[in-house]
Amino acid sequence: MKFKAGKLILEANLFHCAFINQKELWMAEIVWCELKVVVPAEYADLVAELFLEEGAGGVVHEDPAILASKEFDVDELVDETFKDTIGSEYAIKAYFPVDDTLGTKVTLLKEKIQELVQEEVTLELKQICEDDWAHAWKAYYKPERIGKIVIKPSWESYEPSCSEQVIEMDPGMAFGTGTHPTTRLCIKLLQELIQQPLDVLDLGTGSGILAIAAAKLGAARVVASDIDSVAVKVATENVVRNNLADTVSVIKSDLLKEHSQAKYDLVVANIIADVILQLIPEVNDYLKQSGLFVISGIIEGRLDEIELSLKQNGFQIQQVKEEAEWRAIVAVNCSPV
Numbered sequence: 001m002k003f004k005a006g007k008l009i010l011e012a013n014l015f016h017c018a019f020i021n022q023k024e025l026w027m028a029e030i031v032w033c034e035l036k037v038v039v040p041a042e043y044a045d046l047v048a049e050l051f052l053e054e055g056a057g058g059v060v061h062e063d064p065a066i067l068a069s070k071e072f073d074v075d076e077l078v079d080e081t082f083k084d085t086i087g088s089e090y091a092i093k094a095y096f097p098v099d100d101t102l103g104t105k106v107t108l109l110k111e112k113i114q115e116l117v118q119e120e121v122t123l124e125l126k127q128i129c130e131d132d133w134a135h136a137w138k139a140y141y142k143p144e145r146i147g148k149i150v151i152k153p154s155w156e157s158y159e160p161s162c163s164e165q166v167i168e169m170d171p172g173m174a175f176g177t178g179t180h181p182t183t184r185l186c187i188k189l190l191q192e193l194i195q196q197p198l199d200v201l202d203l204g205t206g207s208g209i210l211a212i213a214a215a216k217l218g219a220a221r222v223v224a225s226d227i228d229s230v231a232v233k234v235a236t237e238n239v240v241r242n243n244l245a246d247t248v249s250v251i252k253s254d255l256l257k258e259h260s261q262a263k264y265d266l267v268v269a270n271i272i273a274d275v276i277l278q279l280i281p282e283v284n285d286y287l288k289q290s291g292l293f294v295i296s297g298i299i300e301g302r303l304d305e306i307e308l309s310l311k312q313n314g315f316q317i318q319q320v321k322e323e324a325e326w327r328a329i330v331a332v333n334c335s336p337v
Contacts, residue, residue, distance in 0.1 A: 031097070031098045031127060031128075032057065032095045032096065032097060032098065032127070032128050033095070033096050033097075033098050033102055033125055033126070033127055033128075034093055034094070034095055034125070034126045034127075034128050035051070035056075035093065035094045035095075035096065035106065035109070035123050035124070035125055036091055036092070036093045036123070036124040036125075036126070037091065037092055037113060037121050037122070037123050037124070038089045038090065038091050038121070038122070039090060039091070039092060039113070039117055039121065040090065040117060041063075041090040041299055041325060042299040042301050042302065043116060043117050044061055044090055044092055045272040045297070046116060046272070046274070047092045047113055047116065047117075048061065048092055048094070050109060050112050050113060050116070051092065051094035051109065052094075054096075054105050054108065054109055055096065055105070056094035056095060056096055057095045057096065057097065058094070058095045059092065059093070059094050059095075060092070060093040060094075061090075061091075061092060061180075062090065062091040062092070062093065063090060063180075063324075064089065064090065095128075098127065106123055106125070109123065110123050141153045141156075141179075142156060143156055143158045144179050145164070146184050146187045146188060146191075147187070147188055147191045148163055148164055148165055148191065149164070149165050149167060149187050149191065149213055149216065149217075150164050150165070150166045150167065151167050151169055151179075151209065152166050152167065152168050152169065153168075153169060153170065154168050154169065154170040154241065155170075165216040165217065167209065167212050167213060167216060167242060168238075168241050168242055169207060169209060169212075169238055169241075170207075170234070170237070170238065170241070181323035181324050181326040182270050182296040182297045182298075182326050182328070183209060183210070183270060183296070184323060185296045185321050185322075185323055185326065185327075185328035186210050186213075186268055186270050186294060186296045186328060187209075187210070187213050188321065189294050189296075189321060189328060189330055190210065190213055190214055190217055190268065190294070191217060193266060193292055193294070193330065194214060194217040194218055194219055194266070195218075196218065197218055197219065197220035198214075198218075198219050198220060198264075198265035198266050199219070199220060199221045199222075199262075199263075199264045199265050199266075200214045200219045200221070200222045200223070200264060200265065200266045200267075200268065201222075201223050201224075201225075201259070201264040201266070201267045201268070201286060202214065202222060202223070202224040202225070202267075202268050202269075203225060203255055203256070203267065203268070203269040203271065203279070204225075204226055204227075204255075204269055204270060204271040204275075205224035205225060205226045205231065205235050205250065206226060206231050206234075206235065206270075207231070207234050207235055207238055208224055208234070208235030208236070208238045208239055208248070208250065209238070210224075210268050210270060211223075211224035211235065211239070211248050211250070212238060212239060212242050212244060212248065214266075214268070215242075215244045215247040215248050216242070216244075219247065219266075220247075221247060222244075222247055222248040222249070223248075223249055223251065223259070223262075223264075224239075224248060224249070224250045224251070225250070225251045225252065225253040225255075225258070225259065226250075226252065226253070227252065227253065227254045227255070228252075229252060232250055232251070232252045235250045236250045255275070255278070255279055255282075256279070256282050256283070256285075256286060259286065261285065261286070262286065263286060263287065263288045263291070264286055264287060264288065264291060265287075265288055265291050265292065266291060266292045266293075266294065267283055267286060267287055267291070267292070267293050267294070268294040268295075268296075269283075269293075269294070269295050269296075269297075270295075270296040270297050271295075271297050272297050273297065273298050273299065273302040273305075273306060276295050276297065276298065276306055277305070277306065277309055280306075280309045280310055280313050280315075281309075281313050284313065284314055284315075284333055284335045287333040288333070289333065289335075289336075290332055290333060290334070291332075291333045292318070292330055292331070292332060292333075293310075293315060293329075293330070293331045293332075293333065294328065294329070294330050295328065295329050295331070296326070296327075296328035296329075297326075298326065298327040298328065298329065299325055299326065299327070300322075300325045300326070300327055303320070303327045303329075306329065307320075307329070310329070310331045313335075314333065314334050314335030315331035315332060315333060315334060315335075316331065316332045316334050317329060317330075317331055318330040318331060318332050
């Protein structure tokens with residue numbers, strides 16, 4: 001089947017680690033409705049959460065900056081007009097089964113999104129078949145090199161150089177393919193910071209990509225957690241796929257609630273700014289003296305308030321890394337033990 005450019009149901013999945021969550025969708029003959037809304041980038045994750053709360057089967061982020069920066073080969077899936085269809089606006093797509101509750105959900109979602117962004121929004125609807133979006137995105141998920149780390153889809157072949165560390169991933173129904181700036185920033189920072197065996201905690205692990213990267217880079221012990229059961233399952237499978245079950249353990253937890261009071265050399269969290277602000281006052285209790293807190297998922301406009309909260313809670317900012325409009329911070333725990 002040939003998809004016209006701009007009609008690819010999941011064209012952004014590769015480039016933005018689009019599936020931040022999904023439910024079990026793989027039932028035959030289901031017809032889905034794609035809901036698309038254009039929002040300011042700083043609200044993207046919150047809007048995605050609204051979709052998920054209303055029962056979306058999958059959520060996709062379309063980041064035009066990332067799409068425009070990628071090279072595409074013309075083939076049976078992408079035609080020569082694809083790049084011309086990439087707009088300048090940030091969009092969120094969500095997928096709902098077509099049933100008698102859909103109309104109510106659309107009305108409610110429009111109200112909630114407008115209340116959040118404080119402006120009028122338009123929801124674009126399109127009916128699609130499940131197979132179109134359940135598998136098409138795999139054609140665009142290719143090996144991605146980030147420093148000495150190479151993230152390879154489980155269905156792709158790759159011959160690494162002697163200096164490369166290969167992570168084999170199948171993101172399945174969890175967030176984390178390694179291609180979004182927030183994930184790339186974290187992986188770059190982990191390569192700088194893990195120079196010896198460290199105890200690492202990965203909060204909101206998604207597909208497990210950061211936990212696996214930490215282990216590949218030499219961490220002695222990694223604990224990865226996520227509130228979502230699907231993410232825990234996918235992350236566990238990816239840990240096993242990379243032969244790291246002796247180093248990385250995956251648990252279900254709402255941030256720090258289910259964690260023991262162990263102390264870590266490094267805590268990494270690639271999550272949204274509002275959740276980071278909740279986390280900052282608590283994370284000191286899980287860091288060793290001079291331990292490192294690596295946080296990403298921060299849109300440029302939220303950087304100042306994150307930095308202020310860190311300083312107010314006993315952290316010293318060591319560095320800020322940026323890619324496109326996204327920022328990542330390394331902060332040092334300066335609180336007394």
